[in-house]
Amino acid sequence: QVQLVESGGGLVQAGGSLRLSCEVSGRTFSSYTMGWFRQAPGTRRVFVAVISQDGVSTYYADSVKGRFTISRDNAKNTVYLQMNSLKPEDTAVYYCAAGQRFGVAQTLYDYWGQGTQVTVSS
Numbered sequence: 001q002v003q004l005v006e007s008g009g010g011l012v013q014a015g016g017s018l019r020l021s022c023e024v025s026g027r028t029f030s031s032y033t034m035g036w037f038r039q040a041p042g043t044r045r046v047f048v049a050v051i052s053q054d055g056v057s058t059y060y061a062d063s064v065k066g067r068f069t070i071s072r073d074n075a076k077n078t079v080y081l082q083m084n085s086l087k088p089e090d091t092a093v094y095y096c097a098a099g100q101r102f103g104v105a106q107t108l109y110d111y112w113g114q115g116t117q118v119t120v121s122s
Contacts, residue, residue, distance in 0.1 A: 002026050002111045004096050009116030012086055020081040022096030022113055029077040033102045035109055036070060036081045038092035045095065047104040049081060057102060086120045093117050
């Protein structure tokens with residue numbers, strides 16, 4: 001089975017930076033579109049960022065555009081989310097996901113990690 005494991009979450013002050021990592025098991029990582037989603041307390045999980053199989057195409061939610069950067073290293077079976085200029089409203093559990101299509105809908109993703117907590121204090 002395909003397994004995804006997130007890491008890199010933690011506590012950071014507003015304006016700070018954090019980099020999340022998601023390691024994917026298996027030998028088919030390069031065939032997957034990879035996405036990041038987040039879920040704040042008491043809210044539904046929402047789209048954050050997506051990157052294509054070859055890393056050429058990316059797309060971001062308006063709320064993080066210009067502050068977050070998604071990237072991938074297919075040789076390491078890993079996708080990253082660099083988060084800069086963090087705000088308290090970025091506080092959430094962040095999930096990575098793997099799918100076969102490039103898009104923002106959660107239904108496009110077949111595999112999900114367990115999430116990593118990001119807390120931004122003011």
